[in-house]
Amino acid sequence: MRTTRSRTVAALGVCSALVAGPLTAPAAADVADLRLDQWGLDTVGAAEVWEETRGSGVTVALLDTGVVTDHPDLDEVTVGPDLTGQDLSPDSDGYGVHGTMMAGIIAASGHGIEHTGGVMGVAPxxxxxxxxxAAEADAAGGGETDPGALAAGIRHAVAEGVQVICIPLPDAAFSVQGDEAERDAVAHAVDNGVVVVASGGADGEAVYPAAYPGVLAVGSVGADGALSEFSSRGEHIALTAPGEEVTVLDADGGYTTVTGSDAAAAFTAGVAALIRAEYPQLQPEQVAEALTGGAVAPAAGAEQPGHGAGVLSAPGAMAAAGTTAESVPPFDPELAEQLADDPLVPRWVLWTGGAVLLVLLAVVGLVVLRRRSADPYGLGRRTPETERRPVRGRRRRGRGRRGVSR
Structure with a gap:
């Protein structure tokens, strides 16, 4: 991951305009220029599906260096635990630089009048x-992630009921060897209906956590659609997404750019959030199939390893998800919550039915016990037809008489 600090005056322009009066033309021009810089958003076609959904009701767990809560383009951010052992808060120096960039790609919603300022994320x-x-790449530890922290973070996200987990780790955080705790945590997330997305790494070989079963590993492409030089050529890559010079949020309130497969993973997590919002009944593997099935074949170099199914496409993924959802019964979270609190069968009916069933079982048991007591050997009662009658003797015919001897 490489970042280029390119501060913009869009936010300052909007603030000064609000002080002086209505939004002025120069500020609007700044906004237009900034939006045009979001080539990645256009490449994945996110705006084309915003009439269907913008990700409302979906929570994406971002396992990264933290996210600041005071950036004007971020509305819905919940600060979870700091599992690095540093116990930093969002207002600490050096907190959430990388994480804020990734959060903006996923869910930035702009700012100002009708959110016309700043930048937009895939699922705003x-x-x-x-x-x-993880700590920042330029901090102590160099961005490395403790396996125990990552596994604990995944399990915490599942316990909080998220629908998507994004792990956009930089290259320094990857390992060529898997960890059992991480593997089990990923399996736990998938078993609980959570889609897990991770950056694919920079090496040709499979790296973790990207290569764990159930993880959707993402590679990077540039604005021309060609596979980025730094992107992994490994077979574990499922698809690619924009990852070069992507306009993102800066933790200090401004904007900057980022380059790396971490950005590609954030784009993919955003599209996954759109799918989960529109089709919540789909399972993680079905969402992954929609993302890969809706990918667009790259313009050039498709024969190279590392492209996966192609370049991420929000319209294509949504269309594929819609086709799959036709054969899956819809899931209504509000109805499920209502049924949990107020079941279809009243509780008093269940209690009454249970009591009646217990009485019936008691009566049947008593009858069986009495019968067994009356006939312990199971021979059955003797009836008149089966009673033995006395056998009378019959005189035998012979030549002589009784008591006479010859």
């Missing part, structure tokens, strides 16, 4: 749950 109405599992 999705919520972010920030779970800090």
């Amino acid at each position: 109405q999705a919520e972010i749950l920030s779970i800090r599992v």
